[in-house]
Amino acid sequence: MKLYSTNNHDLKIDFQSAVFNSMPQDKGLYMPVEIPALEQDFIQHLDRYTLREIAYKVSFALLQDDIPANDLKSIIDDAINFEAPLHPLDEDTYVLELFHGPSLAFKDFGARFMSRVMAYFLKDNEQLLDVLVATSGDTGGAVALGFLGVPNTRVTILYPKGKVSEIQELQLCSNGQNIRAIEIDGTFDDCQHLVKQAFADDELNSKRRLTSANSINIARLIPQTFYYFNAVAQLFRKGKREVVFAVPSGNFGNIAAGLLAYKMGLPVKQFIAATNVNDTVPRFLETGVYETRPSVQTYANAMDVGAPSNWVRIMALFNEQRESVKEMVKSYRYTDEQTVQAIADIYRQFNYVACPHTAIAWLAIQEYQKQQAPADDTFVFLSTAHPCKFPDIFPAEIAAKIDIPEQVNALRQKEKIATAMPVDFDAFKAFLLTAE
Numbered sequence: 001m002k003l004y005s006t007n008n009h010d011l012k013i014d015f016q017s018a019v020f021n022s023m024p025q026d027k028g029l030y031m032p033v034e035i036p037a038l039e040q041d042f043i044q045h046l047d048r049y050t051l052r053e054i055a056y057k058v059s060f061a062l063l064q065d066d067i068p069a070n071d072l073k074s075i076i077d078d079a080i081n082f083e084a085p086l087h088p089l090d091e092d093t094y095v096l097e098l099f100h101g102p103s104l105a106f107k108d109f110g111a112r113f114m115s116r117v118m119a120y121f122l123k124d125n126e127q128l129l130d131v132l133v134a135t136s137g138d139t140g141g142a143v144a145l146g147f148l149g150v151p152n153t154r155v156t157i158l159y160p161k162g163k164v165s166e167i168q169e170l171q172l173c174s175n176g177q178n179i180r181a182i183e184i185d186g187t188f189d190d191c192q193h194l195v196k197q198a199f200a201d202d203e204l205n206s207k208r209r210l211t212s213a214n215s216i217n218i219a220r221l222i223p224q225t226f227y228y229f230n231a232v233a234q235l236f237r238k239g240k241r242e243v244v245f246a247v248p249s250g251n252f253g254n255i256a257a258g259l260l261a262y263k264m265g266l267p268v269k270q271f272i273a274a275t276n277v278n279d280t281v282p283r284f285l286e287t288g289v290y291e292t293r294p295s296v297q298t299y300a301n302a303m304d305v306g307a308p309s310n311w312v313r314i315m316a317l318f319n320e321q322r323e324s325v326k327e328m329v330k331s332y333r334y335t336d337e338q339t340v341q342a343i344a345d346i347y348r349q350f351n352y353v354a355c356p357h358t359a360i361a362w363l364a365i366q367e368y369q370k371q372q373a374p375a376d377d378t379f380v381f382l383s384t385a386h387p388c389k390f391p392d393i394f395p396a397e398i399a400a401k402i403d404i405p406e407q408v409n410a411l412r413q414k415e416k417i418a419t420a421m422p423v424d425f426d427a428f429k430a431f432l433l434t435a436e
């Protein structure tokens with residue numbers, strides 16, 4: 001697969017280079033030069049395939065020139081070793097549960113695939129790979145588990161102090177080995193900015209081999225297409241064909257992957273990007289003005305992103321045409337009060353406990369339904385994290401219903417180890433240069 005920079009269409013590189021360089025020097029993002037259309041026979045008969053078979057077919061269409069078929073299959077089988085089931089709320093509404101991986105968030109798809117792809121490409125005796133990741137809550141934990149013990153790699157996680165849940169923090173800060181955490185006295189956007197500054201710093205790049213495990217890295221995006229195909233496969237088995245996906249969105253990597261799947265031929269009627277009050281994208285779609293703002297802290301903390309890095313990819317998928325994006329992507333925003341109310345409503349109506357991010361996607365479906373003429377649609381909202389990661393958000397009655405997975409009980413026994421740091425690039429650079 002050849003990739004170009006969204007800031008310079010003449011700059012083209014191969015997949016392996018894009019994985020290790022993660023971001024072009026011109027600060028664009030890498031996108032496939034050509035998006036392969038999947039065979040109609042495969043699309044029409046998705047229901048015949050398992051998640052892993054789908055993952056292999058989709059990734060092979062993209063990466064056949066980069067990773068031999070058998071190696072790709074081994075990577076998939078190792079990385080995607082958990083399911084993404086659809087849970088019915090009613091006849092036409094389903095939750096796509098993406099939290100059955102080790103870190104209990106959808107990030108496991110991207111992080112596990114990416115770590116295995118990097119390990120595959122890394123050669124013995126190469127310079128240590130410094131993997132940087134900014135997190136607003138979930139990415140860091142998934143990346144930590146994805147890279148834990150991977151030889152020749154070292155992960156540095158930056159997270160905003162006081163803005164992640166206790167369980168998320170333990171997932172970031174209790175790994176040891178080749179994983180270390182920095183607690184930044186700022187917002188997620190500050191963390192993301194520090195990481196981007198590191199990639200642009202000549203001295204740092206001459207002395208360290210840096211790469212990103214954020215969704216700016218194309219290796220994170222590809223595996224996130226798998227579960228959209230697999231959701232449609234599950235719906236086909238139920239005889240359902242017209243699907244509307246609602247995606248809780250922050251950095252817009254998840255929905256960008258859904259739109260990539262759509263461009264590869266996945267039949268989808270509509271995407272809905274649901275945000276909290278960090279509403280850069282819904283404002284842009286309404287007004288045409290793309291204005292990033294400092295992020296605001298909310299209950300859906302992993303979506304507290306004021307400058308969503310993947311939006312440029314979505315614009316690129318639609319040839320920079322806002323009107324075309326608007327046709328395929330509706331976008332609505334919600335406050336914390338609405339989020340808490342939605343959690344209670346979902347619980348009361350369906351006896352289902354949704355995390356705050358997931359609840360926002362459900363709200364967006366309600367809004368979309370109000371605005372459209374009735375149709376024979378099936379609604380799928382993505383559940384991006386296990387509710388146990390956010391125990392403080394739920395009223396006691398609902399919290400009591402949450403099944404706590406074994407790995408969370410084990411986490412609570414562990415010690416938090418993190419380096420405290422202000423929002424100061426010099427301090428971050430010194431840390432990367434001096435620490436062994």
Ligand SMILES: Cc1ncc(COP(=O)(O)O)c(C=O)c1O
Nearest residue numbers: 138249250251252253254302384
């Ligand atoms: C639980 C959860 N929901 C939603 C999101 C938003 O996803 P994206 O940043 O891909 O838009 C995130 C973080 O990325 C998350 O951790």
Ligand SMILES: N[C@@H](CCOP(=O)(O)O)C(=O)O
Nearest residue numbers: 135136137138139214215251
């Ligand atoms: N919501 C994310 C923020 C990082 O986004 P990513 O798209 O780069 O993974 C998180 O949970 O950390």
